[in-house]
Amino acid sequence: MSLELKGITKSFGSFLANDAIDLKVADGEIHAILGENGAGKSTLMNIVYGLLQPEAGSISIDEKVVQILQPADALDLGIGMVHQHFMLVPVFTVAENIVLGHEQTKRGILTLDQAKLKIKEIADEFKFDIDPDALIEEIPVGIQQRVEIIRALMYDAKVLILDEPTAVLTPQETDELLNMMRALRAKGRSIIFITHKLREVKEVADKITIIRRGKVVGSVAPTTSQEELASLMVGREVDLIPDKSAVIAGSNMLVISDLNIFDTSGRKIVKDLSLEIKEGEILAIAGVQGNGQSELARAIINLEAHVTGSIKLDSDEILGRSVSQTLQTGVAYIPESRELDGLIGSFSIAENLILDTHELPPVASRGVMDMGYIKDNAQRLIKEFDVRTQSIYDTASSLSGGNKQKVVLARELSRSVKLVIASQPTRGLDVGSIEFVYNRLLAERAANKAILLFSTELDEVIALADRIAVIYKGEIVGIVKSDVTREKLGLMMAGVK
Structure with missing residues (x-):
């Protein structure tokens, strides 16, 4: 027909x-x-x-x-x-x-x-x-x-x-x-x-x-x-195979030990999970959606309520702190859903760019926000991260998916951070925006930051990661280098150790 x-x-x-x-x-x-x-x-x-x-x-x-x-x-x-x-x-x-x-x-x-x-x-x-x-x-x-x-x-x-x-x-x-x-x-x-x-x-x-x-x-x-x-x-040339330099990893930046995450009924979602990620490397968590990776990402910044084990950032225990305290210790968080967890749609772009720091200098002093700084900060970041908008005072909800993600990246990566948690950072983006995200994450790697990448896209994982940890039903079934074959990675994602 x-x-x-x-x-x-x-x-x-x-x-x-x-x-x-x-x-x-x-x-x-x-x-x-x-x-x-x-x-x-x-x-x-x-x-x-x-x-x-x-x-x-x-x-x-x-x-x-x-x-x-x-x-x-x-x-x-x-x-x-x-x-x-x-x-x-x-x-x-x-x-x-x-x-x-x-x-x-x-x-x-x-x-x-x-x-x-x-x-x-x-x-x-x-x-x-x-x-x-x-x-x-x-x-x-x-x-x-x-x-x-x-x-x-x-x-x-x-x-x-x-x-x-x-x-x-x-x-x-x-x-x-x-x-x-x-x-x-x-x-x-x-x-x-x-x-x-x-x-x-x-x-x-x-x-x-x-x-x-x-x-x-x-x-x-x-x-x-x-x-x-x-x-x-x-409508222009795009490079989706990023030029990645050889990894020169430093000391352990994030160490997760014996981590268990439970849902509200007491069911174990993540089971006895241990991981280490070094400065200057990208460790990807690969797996089919729904195998505990979302909960793991949220647990690291203390958004999950029922967690046992240990999470250390630069040798300091951070499990049990507030989300705000966790971010201030040097964690950037690019959430799985930019609309639900990354932005406030009714707020302006300028306001969204200071969500993590609105009570801290130089954004605020003695409880009073510096509107001049907020304006200058927004104009600088919009230019640096190529956010396509007519005004810094446009609402976040008026932006396209790619531009929303750029606002989240701009806010999180403009702070002084040690660890970047990027959870499905290119989901729903067009190839031009994907290219931009790849280049920004690799720039953070080159600046000796530790990058924890959560992705269900195999091509993305292989292109960006130095090491790949495969998660299945809440457990790490293996950790491999990025030169692994797609076939082997696929079998691991299906639970074959």
């Missing part, structure tokens, strides 16, 4: 998200869509799936113009979508999740027994390994994704939209997904593959369309180099 979009236009207020976009997906084709964060990719796919309505343009299937007013219309026309964040009920079985929502289309009611038979039929056809009676909360993320794909295939989807499908997968699960996509293509399905991972695009796509600022800037073959794809995405 072929899909064609002509002149699709969609705006949100004065912001033009899609500007007269034309796109053609051929029958039995894997068509990748690349673009910066905010380029308009998801908006376009939400229009195709009926979640949004365009202001202009048309959608055709097999050269016939169709109307898609809601997702049920898309499903009836043979268009399925697997969202980046899975739409599954954790306490339901695979089959129960498949049945949910099926009655909303013209295909009628589907019983549980019918669903189980159909799941087995699809699983056999595409060589999926899946148990219809398994609870969603008890199966790996990669298998949960297969459930979403099977659910789309149950509606007899001929065009399948995959939105950032490898974001939460191990390398092995990613390879399995790419093979699954090839199998679907071989059976005549068309796949729209939305991603920012250039290596995967080149590996599996038949055609690549690049969207920049709401417009299609080109459609190219998968033989196009990663460098050229990146430059098409951002």
Whole structure:
């Protein structure tokens, strides 16, 4: 089944998200869509799936113009979508999740027994390994994704939209997904593959369309180099393989010993964890999301309440101090969620740049803030960190994702620090902003700071780290050098020691 979009236009207020976009997906084709964060990719796919309505343009299937007013219309026309964040009920079985929502289309009611038979039929056809009676909360993320794909295939989807499908997968699960996509293509399905991972695009796509600022800037073959794809995405040359000098590590800066982190019910999330990181090195904590790395990062700056063990910074015990005291001992913290933990959206950029130091000299003296210093500080940091804004008094919430992250980096790295904790520092960023973050972290390394990098991106880990500690179910399963193969790292991330 072929899909064609002509002149699709969609705006949100004065912001033009899609500007007269034309796109053609051929029958039995894997068509990748690349673009910066905010380029308009998801908006376009939400229009195709009926979640949004365009202001202009048309959608055709097999050269016939169709109307898609809601997702049920898309499903009836043979268009399925697997969202980046899975739409599954954790306490339901695979089959129960498949049945949910099926009655909303013209295909009628589907019983549980019918669903189980159909799941087995699809699983056999595409060589999926899946148990219809398994609870969603008890199966790996990669298998949960297969459930979403099977659910789309149950509606007899001929065009399948995959939105950032490898974001939460191990390398092995990613390879399995790419093979699954090839199998679907071989059976005549068309796949729209939305991603920012250039290596995967080149590996599996038949055609690549690049969207920049709401417009299609080109459609190219998968033989196009990663460098050229990146430059098409951002409109300039980009270097995503940073030039990293040889490590000259000093003495231990951070020493974690026998660390245990518990949730509110007393369940152990991080188990007897010990780590050392030296001055002048980047130690990456690699693992699939949800294996305790978020809690570990928060524990080091004393944001976790239930922690035992020892955390020493430059030989001083810091576990049990307040967050403010921890930061003042020389810790920079780039949190996993810049919106929730890194910025106050309603505050100005200038105010966000002094959140850690608003009560301390030279920002304040005897409880009175120096507004002249705050202004000068903001202007200096905005220039140094290339924050794109019209005014230092604009609110943080008005900034793009990349510029928000630059504000967090500017605030944290402008202080005198010994340790930088960078938790998923490039999540949701476009390639231009990623390049900037890489260069700033390497500059801190060159300045003899200890960098603790938490990342689920293997290419990022290998590019930046001097050593890599792999975490699985709250335990370190091994520490390796950055010349490790992706295959070995992927096995370790799956718990193989």
